Amino acid sequence: MADNPMSQFQIKRYVELDVYGIDASFTNSSLFMVTAVIVVVGFLNVAMTSRSLVPTRLQSIAELSYEFIAGMLRDNVGKEGIKYLPLVFSLFMFILSCNMLGLLPYSFTVTSHIAVTFALAAFVITTVTVIGFLRHGLGYVKLFAPEGVPAVLLLLIVPIEIVSYLFRPISLSVRLFANMMAGHIMLKVFAGFIVSLGVYGFVPLVATVAFTALEVLVAFLQAFIFSVLTCIYLNDAVNMHEH
């Protein structure tokens, strides 16, 4: 596994499972997704067992993360947005724990596969579109025609808006996947230099440690950006052009 920096993304089947011709095997990817869910649910349960008025350290981490997402929804979507807290909060915690678990040596980064991130992004966009049509009916298509634009320009604006709307799931998923993948390839390439440089290997070793710190930042930032953009898309669906 040492040489190729791409081998860390290899999917390994642990339990072969074939459901009517669809490969539904339990893979290392599934294992880390399950681990991420267990980590999040376990952490929140353990942290909130005491439920004291003066929070313990663990409880205040849980409250901080809740308040973080709630504040994000209030700022970007407004009062109506707090209804969608379960969606954004679970997205954020799941992506954050997947990214963080991927930073452990010899582990597998679930979010470095576009199949996973695109499924998340497609789910978000589908939900947002359904919410938009439920709230505004067919008037939701007015999202593609901003108010106050001259009729001649609409011929140009409407196709652009439609294309940009359709590109949302792609950019949302590619951003997360490419960031995680590029970061992990960079870490592995630099880690390879440690051995091949011999005595001078301490230089890439220091660089790898520094890059790992940077990757922790990126892991958090990408989870944050994914949820902020979800909030912005939700805002489009809930309030349309109102504010």
Added chain:
Amino acid sequence: MDSEAAKFIGAGMASFALIGAGLSIGNIFSSYLTGALRNPSAAPGQFTTLLIGFALAEATGLFGLLVALIMLFG
């Protein structure tokens, strides 16, 4: 030139998209710093906007990287 070599050259050219991403990310953060040093009290309110701009600018470069990866490994 055989197709294998052309593939590698194409992948290298596709990653030129990252030049734009690098320039734009640097531009966003430098503009933010310039603004923040002139009016530090308004800076925290724009931090989320900064990160959104960073993410949008980065995504366009990453499309190029994705094309390069598809050429190399797809």
